[in-house]
Amino acid sequence: MSEYASTHAADPDQIPRFAVFGSPIAHSRSPLIHRRFGEESGIALNYTAVECRAGELDAALAKFVHAGGRGANITMPHKFDALAACAAVSDRARRAGVVNTLRRDGDAWFGDNTDGSGLINDIAERHRIDLRSRRVLILGAGGAAQGVLPAVFDSGVDSIVICNRTPDRADRLADLIGEPTRVRTVYWDDLRDAGMFDLIINATSAGHGQGMMDLPFSLAGRRTVAYDLSYGTAALAFLAWARAAHCEHALDGLGMLVEQAADSFEVWHGIRPDTEAVYRELRAGA
Template sequence: MTCASLSKHYAVIGNPIEHSRSPFIHELFAQQTGQALRYDKIKAPLDDFPGVVAAFFAEGGCGLNVTVPFKEAAFVLAQAHLSARATLAGAVNTLWMEQGQLHGCNTDGLGLLHDLERLGHAPANKKILLVGAGGAARGVVFPLLDGGCAQLHIVNRTAQRAHQLHQHVISHMPPLASRLSAGGLADAAGSWDIVINATSSSLGQTPPDLPAGLYGPQALAYDMVYGQQPTPFMQQAEKQGAHDTADGLGMLVGQAAASFAIWHGVTPNVEPVLHALRQHLRSA
């Protein structure tokens, strides 16, 4: 989909939003692919996300990336025109206007899968623990299962939310039920090949309250949050025996590339942008 507006105004919307590197990423994508655009950050009030989205598009905006805590609210706004990925996720991270109608997609899962493959930890035949059951987690459950993982166990501080996500998945795709389970954080015990933190706990500088002994041989601990230094979850995982740790910077760039492709019809090269962003963070 190509935006007809001459201004080509895009933005990332969330709350908080100050930490977002999306403008940096999309500006590099634009340079790489010869696109002219403006990309901003929008901090939406927690009680008026729909109003801010409506105003953005009414003023000629072309597309929005949606981050915490609005991905499920974005799903509701775009529910008449959702991609299959968004429908399965129950959450939206990419919005755009087409023929006067708001459309939504979820590219988080694509970003995560591509980054796991880049790190040498493709999900096929792996036992995966997913910590969290909010919008970020909802966006990656189906892609991880579709990627062939042997087992996916969802745990959350409020166990009920994990069970709700579990039920959402198997109601849409009953054949996946045998590979999917859910519970509270205390139910995380096991030996896992990949442990993914899909909570925002690292933004608050505290790791999730997980039991020890989660990491099998060669295991990866992956935090969807990113920063200049290893996140609290990554530090926790290293102390508890994880073989590899990674933050979510590669996922961020990967999902942004998928959004960029939806908006502009061209897929940028992720590697140089990821390298530039990592260097930018280290020098900030």
């Protein structure tokens, strides 16, 4: 149980502060999720969403610490900068090279990454999908793709192909794993000839903008699992493509969101909350 549990609950100024930093952040469900986890676990906490544009993370974190900040989630576009802000990181964050969870230890940040465990938990535990021997396509090479790549690689898949609008970033991501026979890249224009995949992960932020990605139906078959890390309206276009391509599963990232949050909660408070109730609440449209 957390050192913070109940001890400060009576005085609002003493309640430990947590926050998610990113841009755009208005859509974030993290404050609701962590409030529910706190209620379920009997841990008093104050969790807010902080709009923070590219290049502003260090200043925002300094202000947050001054106000009593104890832990933070980091989302796009700051996951690379968050690593640089840490004095120490977990093995999984070091391997991923990006951080989505910060914990204040003394006068420095400890960094972790729970995106990969959150994704694998959602696919393998909630949706009961066996990832072993799957051919995987990852679309995107930003902070989220980088965060989940080592966990996807470790989950027993056969191979991973990475495709990104900016090809250099895909190459750098593949090099991170350093297993060229199992992790390679493909140009977007060559996707038509890339064959069929058993799992297609959309780790782009394309759904947050106007344009729909140009994806050939030849990528998917009736056994394909299509998974968009985004959720809500940002996931609609990719999931519509997946259904039109007759994928077996078309899943959004809401379950991953809840699972990675539970893992972050454990990093801060030492216990992992049950995720099902808040997942159902969000799925019902909360």
